[in-house]
Amino acid sequence: MSTNLSVTYSGTRELEVVDLPVPKREFRGKTLEHAVILKVIATNICGSDQHIYHGRFDVPKGTVLGHEITGEVVEIGRDVEMMEVGDIVSVPFNVSCGKCRNCKTLHPEICETVNEAAPIGAYGFDLGGWQGGQSQFCLVPYADFALLKFPDRDQALDRMLELTYLTDNLPTGFHGCVSAQVKPGSTVYIAGAGPVGRAAAAGARLLGAACVIIGDQNKERLKVMEKAGYETADLSSSVPLADQIDAILGIPEVDCGVDAVGYEAHGLGEFSDKEVPEAALNSILEVVRAGGAIGIPGIYVGSDPGSKHPRAKDGVLDLAIGKAWTKSLTLVTGMAPVRNYSRELMQAILWNRIDLPAVMNTEVIPIEQGPDAYAKYSAGSAKKFVIDPNGMLKK
Ligand SMILES: NC(=O)c1ccc[n+]([C@@H]2O[C@H](COP(=O)([O-])OP(=O)(O)OC[C@H]3O[C@@H](n4cnc5c(N)ncnc54)[C@H](O)[C@@H]3O)[C@@H](O)[C@H]2O)c1
Ligand SMILES: [Zn+2]
Ligand SMILES: [Zn+2]
Structure with missing residues (x-):
């Protein structure tokens, strides 16, 4: 009988679904009284998981993947005060203690205590050794600090395919x-029409942006966004991005830029088929107006041995920083501090202020199909795959 089916990493483009023991509230020989065990209700496959799948972010063989976890509390530690068995909770992908200097100043994405190697922790990466949640059950430390508890169990289960995001x-x-710095009336360019870029587009609307333009070389993903009422830029075309923006706005620049691509970026136009790690960043530096700001959730890494570009192997990119500098641009990097936003964004979902189904284009799959969905995602599918490991999702 199965106990804890989990998607595990065996090597580049090699995943397995294996049955592991249900985790205990234990980590490196210590019992974690601040932790809970969750029965996982929804756990999604992310572009960040794809970096692992492509062999571009190393994790030990056997690692349980997945950092997008929503679940039901089935066991709580002695020191957990705010959760009860039966609560339905959303897990921010950052592992964070709530006690260190960075956590206390609302930077849970750079927690100083959960990973000995660097101030950054996440489930299902080699960032502190925390196992992922693409499994039937998982361990979540520092539950009181980290978790967002949904106010109503039935409502949470009803709206799970939105709340999972x-x-x-x-x-x-x-x-x-x-x-x-998107605000009412802003014009915004988002590089990347993967799930992060698509969610960013919906986020820009929520913040009151006047015009949101999303660019990608992947036509299928752009079609999803056109259908949802967003402007698009086809980066595989020979028309330069600035000209495409000019055709939409009557001016070849935008107020705000978001990089939702990261270090596996491809070039634009004739270079669409080639990996050019700085392509998305440079395109944004070019089209954001003087005085504008750029959010960079797309991941860039300190070391990328899998890159074909000699300098990128050491995390060094050819950025057009000179041109950008004279524009007094603001650049913001790093992992997202998820828990800083989750409560308000939950309300935005529950009060129908954001149309996530239109942009996320969700497909629910059983956990056994996890490896197959990784392959489809890698091939450019416009779906966002949500794993239903315990058969609890409404179809
Ligand atoms: N900072 C964070 O906290 C955080 C959280 C989640 C994901 N991420 C990262 O954000 C990035 C996007 O995530 P995702 O899940 O949407 O990944 P994804 O791989 O599904 O999407 C990336 C998209 O960018 C497109 N693209 C490639 N080159 C481009 C270019 N030059 N200009 C515009 N588009 C280009 C690809 O065709 C693809 O559709 C990844 O690097 C992921 O690891 C960061
Ligand atoms: Zn993710
Ligand atoms: Zn911390």
Whole structure:
């Protein structure tokens, strides 16, 4: 009988679904009294998981993948005060203690205590050794600080295919827009029509943007956004991005830019088929107006041995920083501090202020289909795959 089916990493483009023991509230020989065990209700496949899948972010073999986790509390530690068994909770993908200097100043994305190697922790990466949640059950530390408890169990289960995006894509995209200083009337360019870029577009609307333009080389993903009523820029075309923006706005620049691409970026136009790690960033530096701001949720890494570009192997990119500098641009980098946004974004979902189904284009799959969905995502699918490991999602 199965106990805890989990998607695990075996090597580049090699995943397995294996049955593991249900986790205990234990980590490196210590019992965690601040932790809970969750029965996972929804756990999504992310572009960040794709970096692992592509062999571009190393994790030990056997790691349980997945950092986008929503679940039901089935066990609580002695020191957990705010949660009860049966609560339905959203897990921010950042692992954070709530006690260190950075957590106390609302920077849970750079927690200083949960990863000995660097001030950054997340589930399902090699960032502190925390196992992921693409599984039937998982361990979540520092539950009182980290978790967002949904106010009503039935409502949470009813709206799960939207609320599941509170673990990462919605707050991440929204943070990109807040960092880019999007406000009522702004014009916004979002590079990347993957799930983060699509959620960022919805976030920009929520912040009152007048015009949101989303660019990608992937036509299928752009079609989803056109259908949802957004402007698009086809970056595989030979028409330069600035000219495409000019055709939409009557001016070849925007107020705000969001990079929802990261270090596996492809070039524009004739270079669409080639990986050009700085392509998305440079395109944004070019089209954001003087005095504008750029949010960069797209991931860039300190070391990328899998890159074909010698300098990018050491995390060094050819940025057009000179041209950008003279424009007094503001650039904001880093992981998203998910929990800073999750409560308000939950309300935005529950009060129908944001149309996530239109942009996320969700497909629910059983956990056994996890590896297959990674392959489809990698091939450019316009779906966002949500794993239903315990058969609890409404179809
Ligand atoms: N900062 C954070 O907290 C955080 C959280 C989640 C994801 N991420 C990162 O955000 C990035 C996007 O995530 P995702 O899940 O949407 O990934 P994704 O891989 O699904 O989407 C990236 C999209 O960018 C497109 N693209 C490639 N080159 C481009 C270019 N030059 N200009 C515009 N578009 C281009 C690709 O075709 C793809 O559709 C990834 O790097 C991911 O790791 C960061
Ligand atoms: Zn994610
Ligand atoms: Zn901390």
